[in-house]
Amino acid sequence: MTVRFExxxxxxxxxxxxxxxxxxxFAADAKTIIPLYEAMVRARVFDAKAVALWRTGRLxxxxxxxxxxxxxxxxxxxxxxxxxxxxxFREHGAQLWRGVTPVELLLYWGGDERGSDxxxxxxxxPVCVPVASHVPHAVGVALACKLRRExxxxxxxxxxxxxxxxxxxxxxxIAGVWRLPVVFVIxxxxxxxxxxxxxxxxxxxxxQKGIAAGIPSLQVDGNDVVAVRMAVAGALERARTGGGASLxxxxxxxxxxxxTADDASRYRDDAxxxxxxxxxxxxxxxxxxxxxxxxxxxxxxxxxxxxTAEIEAAATAYLGIPTQNVSTIxxxxxxxxxxxxxxxxxxxxxxxxxxxxPPAVQS
Amino acid sequence: xxxxxxxQSINLALARAMEEDARVLVLGEDVxxxxxxxRATEGLLGRFGADRVLDTPLAEAxxxxxxxxxxxxxxxxxxxxxxxxxxxxxIDQLANHASRLRTRTRGRLTCPMVLRSPAGGGIRAVExxxxxxxxxxxxxxxxxxxxxxxxxxxxxxxxxxxxxxDPVVFLEPTRLYRAFMxxxxxxxxxxxxxxxxxxxxxSHVTLVAWGAMLRxxxxxxxxxxxxxxxxxxxxxxxxxxxxxxxILESVAKTGxxxxxxxxxxTAGFGAEIxxxxxxxxxxxxxxxxxxxxxxxxxxxxxxxxxxxxxxxDEIAAAARRTMSYK
Numbered sequence: 001m002t003v004r005f006e007x008x009x010x011x012x013x014x015x016x017x018x019x020x021x022x023x024x025x026f027a028a029d030a031k032t033i034i035p036l037y038e039a040m041v042r043a044r045v046f047d048a049k050a051v052a053l054w055r056t057g058r059l060x061x062x063x064x065x066x067x068x069x070x071x072x073x074x075x076x077x078x079x080x081x082x083x084x085x086x087x088x089f090r091e092h093g094a095q096l097w098r099g100v101t102p103v104e105l106l107l108y109w110g111g112d113e114r115g116s117d118x119x120x121x122x123x124x125x126p127v128c129v130p131v132a133s134h135v136p137h138a139v140g141v142a143l144a145c146k147l148r149r150e151x152x153x154x155x156x157x158x159x160x161x162x163x164x165x166x167x168x169x170x171x172x173x174i175a176g177v178w179r180l181p182v183v184f185v186i187x188x189x190x191x192x193x194x195x196x197x198x199x200x201x202x203x204x205x206x207x208q209k210g211i212a213a214g215i216p217s218l219q220v221d222g223n224d225v226v227a228v229r230m231a232v233a234g235a236l237e238r239a240r241t242g243g244g245a246s247l248x249x250x251x252x253x254x255x256x257x258x259x260t261a262d263d264a265s266r267y268r269d270d271a272x273x274x275x276x277x278x279x280x281x282x283x284x285x286x287x288x289x290x291x292x293x294x295x296x297x298x299x300x301x302x303x304x305x306x307x308t309a310e311i312e313a314a315a316t317a318y319l320g321i322p323t324q325n326v327s328t329i330x331x332x333x334x335x336x337x338x339x340x341x342x343x344x345x346x347x348x349x350x351x352x353x354x355x356x357x358p359p360a361v362q363s
Numbered sequence: 364x365x366x367x368x369x370x371q372s373i374n375l376a377l378a379r380a381m382e383e384d385a386r387v388l389v390l391g392e393d394v395x396x397x398x399x400x401x402r403a404t405e406g407l408l409g410r411f412g413a414d415r416v417l418d419t420p421l422a423e424a425x426x427x428x429x430x431x432x433x434x435x436x437x438x439x440x441x442x443x444x445x446x447x448x449x450x451x452x453x454i455d456q457l458a459n460h461a462s463r464l465r466t467r468t469r470g471r472l473t474c475p476m477v478l479r480s481p482a483g484g485g486i487r488a489v490e491x492x493x494x495x496x497x498x499x500x501x502x503x504x505x506x507x508x509x510x511x512x513x514x515x516x517x518x519x520x521x522x523x524x525x526x527x528x529d530p531v532v533f534l535e536p537t538r539l540y541r542a543f544m545x546x547x548x549x550x551x552x553x554x555x556x557x558x559x560x561x562x563x564x565x566s567h568v569t570l571v572a573w574g575a576m577l578r579x580x581x582x583x584x585x586x587x588x589x590x591x592x593x594x595x596x597x598x599x600x601x602x603x604x605x606x607x608x609x610i611l612e613s614v615a616k617t618g619x620x621x622x623x624x625x626x627x628x629t630a631g632f633g634a635e636i637x638x639x640x641x642x643x644x645x646x647x648x649x650x651x652x653x654x655x656x657x658x659x660x661x662x663x664x665x666x667x668x669x670x671x672x673x674x675x676d677e678i679a680a681a682a683r684r685t686m687s688y689k
Contacts, residue, residue: 339604
């Protein structure tokens with residue numbers, strides 16, 4: 001038996017803002033692209049503010065999503081409210097689109113668990129730091145949807161590094177064999193900290209790992225928000241209607257360091273990075289919208305002004321939130337605190353140490 | 364009422380839990396058509412259907428991980444890990460996710476799942492089938508660790524574990540599955556998950572054990588009784604969270620304590636109990652706390668298994684040492 005497969009690659013908006021070949025149905029009215037652009041700008045402004053807060057010691061280590069906004073926004077914008085998002089730790093744009101607030105995100109990255117108690121998307125998972133370990137959760141969420149015969153699906157975003165882990169192989173396999181309503185989006189930013197994809201795997205594509213699990217899999221230009229949105233929307237709709245799982249490898253590039261604790265100059269040259277600035281996801285949409293007569297310099301200024309004001313206000317609000325009471329270390333360990341922990345909680349409450357205050361607003 | 368073996372009482376508890384709560388699912392390798400390699404899930408597929416009894420692909424990390432996803436969505440998954448040696452890939456999910464989902468999200472998402480696994484030695488099983496990893500698991504905050512010592516305890520504790528709103532690891536001593544029978548009424552009564560059981564009262568020495576070793580502790584108590592030593596035997600069926608009060612109270616009475624477990628000595632759960640006695644129980648102690656445990660070695664293959672596993676004679680000898688301590 002000979003098995004052959006092909007991995008398709010989809011792109012609608014080229015880096016120069018030109019359409020190849022035309023817009024997909026959801027964007028037949030090109031105005032529908034405007035909210036996607038606005039969301040990507042919002043993610044980028046948020047990102048810059050988070051890094052700035054870190055630089056001044058007012059936020060913990062932060063994973064920037066600079067240059068990858070189209071993956072996050074394109075994927076999340078394809079979701080319905082009742083779908084469930086399971087992000088890795090670099091999908092701020094997706095979480096913001098879903099209704100997680102900038103204050104909540106800052107609170108989480110600023111070292112406070114309340115940042116994962118989303119008031120908006122109550123069923124969405126918090127970020128996942130142990131790489132790939134959230135991918136099986138998406139399979140469980142999808143199984144729950146399927147067993148209840150609900151028209152919902154799970155959307156799991158994972159990185160290129162995650163695809164080297166057994167968790168992903170196990171999760172893809174189960175999602176395939178049980179035809180579960182789940183869409184896996186690989187945010188292939190081409191770097192797992194210092195290891196490029198070329199040294200991560202000998203497979204020609206990451207998408208073909210889905211083929212091995214019997215899952216329809218394809219590649220999209222991860223810097224093309226239209227292509228990401230189109231591919232994920234189709235996959236989610238197929239998932240919700242009994243068509244099973246899909247995998248989408250979105251090819252993008254990590255323009256920033258891995259996190260604020262990383263120094264990418266140790267393992268890659270600026271000369272390697274700079275060509276990728278020509279392909280980043282925002283410019284092409286702005287060019288397209290401008291050429292289509294749907295976006296002006298004034299619109300751009302207005303958007304930046306509004307978004308910056310929103311994020312600045314969020315930062316101020318975040319900085320003003322007092323640290324949680326010490327007892328909360330214990331309060332959510334179990335639904336009801338066992339006797340053994342009551343003793344330990346009393347001890348903690350009696351300690352005279354000062355827990356880290358929230359980062360003060362600099363005068 | 365019926366006399367049941369432990370594997371039957373576990374089956375009964377699973378069926379009861381599935382009957383009373385449609386959110387309860389049973390999943391794992393070979394739990395469906397085959398009824399589990401030990402037959403703990405026998406008949407459940409026929410009775411509750413393939414939507415509630417799921418034969419999974421062979422993927423322990425994903426079994427635990429997808430249980431987290433199911434639990435966060437409001438199901439009550441009861442996952443089986445076929446043998447103890449295969450439980451280690453699940454520890455990532457248990458330690459990083461199941462046990463901390465509630466605290467990470469300040470209670471927004473919770474993880475009411477049970478991970479069942481046969482544990483311990485004594486059945487001449489093949490390699491990697493006989494370990495006792497309870498202390499490793501008990502170190503994980505937010506996770507309950509339960510080990511039944513009889514059919515009746517297994518029934519009541521498993522029901523409690525499934526009804527509990529937080530994750531529970533339920534380790535079933537393999538050698539007790541068919542070792543003896545006990546009257547086990549299917550009355551739906553759960554046992555507490557935060558209390559030691561005083562299995563036999565005595566005033567001279569306290570014997571602490573759990574799981575299969577409880578029978579050895581009781582055997583040792585019989586031997587000691589013939590010599591006029593009255594041993595109190597405590598079953599720490601719910602290791603985590605630990606009910607230290609019951610142990611401290613007993614040792615306050617006896618002044619002597621022997622802790623027995625199959626797992627290796629160093630950093631075994633006996634060390635935790637001994638440390639608590641050395642702390643809050645120090646003034647009660649009339650003799651050093653004795654630990655009767657497995658060795659800090661790899662669990663041997665079946666030919667040497669008996670030389671590794673502690674038994675009632677070692678427990679009784681340790682008790683005599685505490686009695687004669689001057």
